[in-house]
Amino acid sequence: MSAHLTDQPAPSSPSPSSLPSSSPSPEPAIWSRNFRRYFTARSAGLLSWAMLPVAVSAGLLSAGHGLDTAGYAMAFLVAPFAGLVLFGGVLADRFTARRMMIIADLANLTAHVLLAVLFWHGVDRLWQLYALLAVAGTANALFQPGASSTVPLIARDVQGANGVLRTSEAITGLGGPALAGVLVGFGSTGAVMALSALAYATSAACLFALRLGTVPAPPAGHSLWHNLAVGWHEFRSRDWLWSVILIWMVYAVLAWGPQLSLAAGVIVPAHGPTAFGLINCALGAGTVAGGLLAIRYKPRRPLAAGAVAMFAYPLYPLAILLNAPVWLLAAAQVLVGAGIGVWGVMWSTAVQTQVPGEVLNRVHAYEVAGSVGLYPLGSALTGPATHAFGTTQVLTAGTLVALLTPLALLLTRPIRTLPRVPDRPAD
Template identity: 75%
Template structure:
């Protein structure tokens, strides 16, 4: 056993001392993460580099995350999630300082930028598995805590890019990196202040590969878990992933970037409302309720295809944000409460690798698909796939009938 929760029965269901520190850590880290893509993209373009360079830079950021997140789960189970997250935050702090120096000085050799972004992507892969597994350790009301965290994620997802764009336009990209470094310093300090109890460790002497295999067996043993991942894979590759670049390609030329930004803000507002809804509403069968909420997802692409006015598209985005976030909280809470703590980091890593990492593939396929079939047809396919995904979730018995785990007393 290793020291990783003060599970005092008198602690608040959500806003315990530990959760306040964890909430601050996640909010700060998410803000720093949200600033990076915009800052790098704007900084490179402002320095005279082309879109190809921007694409390579973002690939060096995302590639290590997709390739190493499974090992991040193994290491988090072996060394504790808290230690891995603190180490990742310190690595992110260091890379942001070095990126600031690089942008202040001027990028003479792109390999230096690519190397630092690869380190940042690796740090994200080491951090992410523990981010989910820590929630049950710091809050008795796991679903409510996830709702609060999703609300914070929505706010930082809106604030981070806006702040980065403002600073790049009025000052310099280097200042964005320095501010991001501060956010990761705050995150590391708050994680260090957590007072956690004990979680079981993997058997001593097991190799990393053995731990990875055990995680895979635990993943396969839960049909509701891998069932959702398989269904979600089709959703991200065929519907959600292509939708974002196609929507931008259709809306920006017709209405301008300001309208497109407002539509994204409407989605962000919806995610906030979805998080608040998830704090209050606790269905007995969470995945079934979340699947029903996903019925609203096709509203936005339907509106684009049908030529809805901007105000109606914004309303659709608001509702879609509510539905997606509610599903996300239901899903995260079930994973965190149904899976044993000793393998939770590895299970979450498999979840991320099988769902979130498929999103860039769907986005990358959007361009060739539009050239071959047209934007409208690709969106129509995505609409049909969205409804089929909901049907598959509700028709799969282990998913539909899974009951929620009661909050800890």
Template identity: 55%
Template sequence: MPAPAGSGPGPVPAEPGGVAVRTGPPAPAALWNRNFRLFFVARAVAVLGEGMVPVAFAAGLLGAGHPGSAVGYALGLWTAAFAVFVLFGGVLADRFTARRMMILADLLRLPGAVLLGVTFALGSPPLWAVYALSTVAGVGAALFQPGVASTIPRIAPDVQRANAVLRVVEALMTMAGPALAGLLVALWNAGAAFAVNAATFAVSAVCFTLMRLAPLPSDGAGRGSLGSEMALGWREFRSRSWLWGVIAIWTVYGLTVAGPMVPLTANLVTGEHGSATYGVLMAAGGAGSAVGGLLALRLRPVRPLAAGAVALLGLPVNLLLLGAGAPVPLLHAGQFVGGAAFAFWLVMWSTAVQTHVPQDALNRMHAYDVAGSLLMMGVGRSLSGPVAAVLGTEEVLLAGAGIAVLVVVALLLVRPIRTLPRV
């Protein structure tokens, strides 16, 4: 098992339901060491760049006279490549170290972003080139993502604090990315946005190159074939009932709630209140995510998954307000609460995985988590339109609110999930 995260005050008895928390400040720990500072910068610029891509594609392709479906295909190919290759990314990160794979992934995506920047600045690249480069970027993201989870326990003396800090900056960069891309497109063109995106890959690669990590006992150890390593990862995954239990429940949530929520919210709010209101709504959600991360800095649950599940009750509040046609100020409040709830859950979940799964299997475990969640969310998004056309958008959102409550109940009813202790 990984070394325990930085500890706070002594043990606190659990409240009924096992969600007792410590509200005092954590014990001092040198979180902002050299490696964590480099990792923090790398993640901040990476999320900023990722947030710019949809706006840049939309502006570049629509501005060149291509239909809206071209934007969907470009983004869809990125998602498909990511979902297909992320499991391989987890195995390769365990074989060759996460740091090397993240540097390789940044260098793989850098030339494509530069090429998109140049071609969009000069006019418009052919669609086949856009689709090919978007697919390569998705493969690069799949090689990169598994290493994020396994690196944090190696550089942070307090894993929960690290996850909370990173969640705050990621929420802020998620809001800043589209805004910056829109500004660059307005002042210059889509090529400028892709040029900045390319620069974020370069900065990230430099940061990871400068990091100095102590070798693990498994580094350089003999490994089996790629297939046997994936099979071993699957056995590790199945042996932890709390881990696969959460992911199994989460696939239902992604299919029925998280997947449909984004496109249905966009269609409903934009159609009834305009695109400006939808933009403010997304900003409210981002602000809520930042606050959720700050709460995770302060609250240190004895049963992290149980506490995170209780926090998830903020999500159906948002869906109820949307489905009930609440006034715009209440929609903003609901989005804020939902963002905070989801961010707090993510910190608890990430911390639980990173502190309970052995370091030499962590990349593969994270890859299974990401692949399962992403695939079902993608299916949910694809089905949301046809289902809403039959049942109605508001009705689907209200049904999602009910399912979200049932998801929380399921998480709390499964004993290995409810009782998983804080390390």
């Protein structure tokens, strides 16, 4: 038996005399008032998150610090997220996702104000930078579980809403690094941090304005560790869910994680950094297209359709192996981005609609930890593997794994046959 938490008190019922004579218009399938507020909040947060790695790395290097310092800075940003996202899921289920997301935004706001001051005055004590980046990473671990579980509460068309959010993620992923690079180029890393602080303030205000009513919650009185164990039970009891994550872990280590470094090592010497940047912009453009397509495309078997879309992924590493020209590499990345966009929407929608609301935050946290957690390992192993086997061999192995990944998804019956949950009817 699940409990419920009242995130916001419901408005008092109007008197019969104050009711309009005509029935109210139905709630929009996607663009309800709550969704518009959440979309603004999420877009602001995604823009800030996209700017941060570029701003910190470029700011440190332009100030005379070495590559090792920039690497340590990224580790302090990413490690807390990977290590604490599970606890973020438990806390979101206990205290409601909206409250935890607001707390996370306020923590990020504080951290980025202090980062702005730090960069404006010069980073003399690196421990201060590392500590603030750790706060930012922790805040994102608290935010992430609720980012997924909120969508079914604010949109009747969950898949369409995920398509809109995926499109926003792709656009901010393109624009954020570019904007950060321009500002750092003008010598103002602090301005990037100040802009990010403003974005987090906007996000917190929009989330505070959400009116979600009563939201699902776990029974009161259980410990954090008990709730974490319940989340694990719910995760492993769904064959389609853990099967996808298991396949994705192999894909992350052998294909996804190594690809960026391998591609840079081949393309930059052959075509230059500008071409490499344009090729990666093509990936973002393709992801936008995939997100827009997924708003309308409603297959009966969403994960099967998403797996078919993932057959586009091997095209890019294959084009690199074939020494394709820049235009063909960019075209391959557009197709890869479209495939990733469609898969991402289908996957997010499946998790959000198939898992009960009272455990969704914890299950999503396990999903994120499993699917994203091994990406850094794959990235870290790229150098040793390349030295041991050669770039061509490692890239070939990654291409084969990228081809086998959607095949494995389609051959796994619980994944292939998972049905689509119909949209929630209008109130």
